[in-house]
Amino acid sequence: MGYTAVKGGLDAILAAEALISAGDGRLNAAQVGRGARLLIDQVMGEGGLYAPELAALAIAQAEGDPIEAAFLLRAYRSTLPRIGYTLPSDGRRMRVLRRISSTFKDIPGGQVLGRTRDYTQRLLDVDGRFAAKARAAAPPATAIGGEGWPVFPSVVDALREEGLVRQTTDDPTEPADITRDALRFPAPRSARLQALARGETGFMVAIGYSAQRGLGAAHPTIAELRSGELPLQIRHPLTHDPVVLGAVSLVEVEMINHTAGGVGGATIVGGEGESSERFDLGYGLAFGRNERKAIAMSIIDASMNIPSNSGPAADEEFVLSHCDALESSGFVEHLKLPHYVTFQSALDRVRFRRLAQLSAERGTRNAE
Template identity: 45%
Template sequence: MAYVAVKGGEEAILNSHGLVAEDRRGDPAVPELTVRQIAEQFGLAVDRVMCEGSVYDRELAALALKQAQGDAVEAIFLLRAFRTTLPRLAVSNALDTARMAIQRRVSATFKDIPGGQILGSTYEYTHRLLDFDHLDIVDCDKPKAKVADDPLDPTFPRAFDSISDEDLIEAELPEPDQSPVFDLTRDPLAMPAGRDQRLQNLARGDEGFVVGLAYSALRGYGAAHPYVGETRVGDVTIEILPEELGFSVSIGDIIVTECQMLDFFGGSEDEPARFTRGYGLSFGKSERKAMAMAIVDRSLRCREYGEEAKYPVQDEEFVLSHTDNLEAAGFVSHLTLPHYVDFQGDLQFIRQLREEHNRRLSSKEAAE
């Protein structure tokens, strides 16, 4: 359909909304995609929107993806905006990932680990070839994987617990001052940042940017030489502690991905050599994000170990100030808005500089 150009800002904006609705719907002859279809079949995209949007709700994340025509950043924007309208009813206890109902659990550090390697659902061993069978939609039962003979244990020890007693891996210890955990969703970014703030920032950060930072650390623009100590995906229970009850109660389960990276530390005058940790945790099945997050987390801890911070991935202010995809996309997109006055000012300035340059050139030629 052709549209006649309109004058007037408000009318143009309303017409633009209509065009967006048309683009979103596409060909009316094609059945409309439902929110439930997106939630069930675009699961990894939904997981990313939930993670970076800071709202664990598959239906809302799928709705945001549909409204944004599949644009993940726009969908994250929509979900975060909705989040600001929600009341905060409680603060959950820390997740106990040791009690995770495992769907996938692998370690690259040991071949044989307590409980065994659980491959689970992964694209790592698939052929990267287009499957043209997906072009045809047929009514069929849901594909089923082979059911294990025995159920998995309800708890899994960490893959590297076997060498923890030797003090070869940095111990996991609580913060000594027991200060309240920073809440990046309510308080602005503050420097210098504690590890709690850094991890929240990375969890909400743009996956592509965080992966790029991790990649830079691996390629030599950083000091990372990590091993995947353990990556696990599964259901964890959310618990809260109501004041009127005095004990914790479960309010539901969510799927999370957790990654612990081990990185070599050669020791210092005060500390012996050992493996140190980087940590990543994300909503849903977001393994790439959790792994990259763990690499960047360890890179940002360089000063804790007396290491020189000389690469971008080790620069706390650079990393934390540029991870947010909404701020980045907004800053880039705002360039399409009117900048007439600024441009005219720069245009006039360039003309002035060129006149001065020409005068200097003429004076030089006359002197010669």
């Protein structure tokens, strides 16, 4: 096998693509939209673009491969102009469809399970009877008055009022934008959160899990997980007033690190003559209902927020450099493409060294 420059293969490539395009029984975007909403949420998050209909189309086109679908979405995104920015929204203004806490039983507004299968058995519905059974077992629907959507005060704000968690500050700094400027380390908090928000779900969960297993000092508990519709506001270009554009579906998690005292517990703060303890927090966000990712993100953020912490989840440069689905899968999968010249070069070097070694050994024997 000597080195040969090659070209061609176009007919084979076209035939290979035709095998996919001609696939029988493929789902269409409408079917994906109706039946795979959680997959749509994942793809929108990893693609960095909230566009449920386009994400459904991408999933159908990618035969259900979420990373390929995110790739399609992000490629489409690159063709679009950025018209502007929303006014900063606050999750406390969310119209809540699900809201739970694992730190407090009684929280202001109460716990709302929403649409979830978290508390039921994982059994495969082989005979197709579960849906009917669940409907039969559900309590009758509640009659709703005209008072509108209830308000759910933040759990963390109650702790903040006691001085048990850090006060928030109004930071006038323009947020970083990793889609325009490359990440630099240490990253500003805005860049960290943006990178994690479009991170790959599996990677984020694995890193979050590593922190839970003890690689680092985090011991996280969910202060509040809330999902629902978050109204977005923009500044009207003609009136210059804030106006509601619509709402997007989001899940937010506020994670509290609860081990008491020392590294990974409450952070000890205060100047001379005073000392108090505050709990460290982490924040997670994902489009739609990708709770797994939002929880993992909040663990990672909490790990990075703990002073003097260690472990993979606390290593900002490691996590942020490897969490993007397109970068990681692209680099791994590019190995399928021809590397003939690269490998031939390595082969030539090894062959040359072997010949040189053999020649040297013969020279030594002849001398003896």
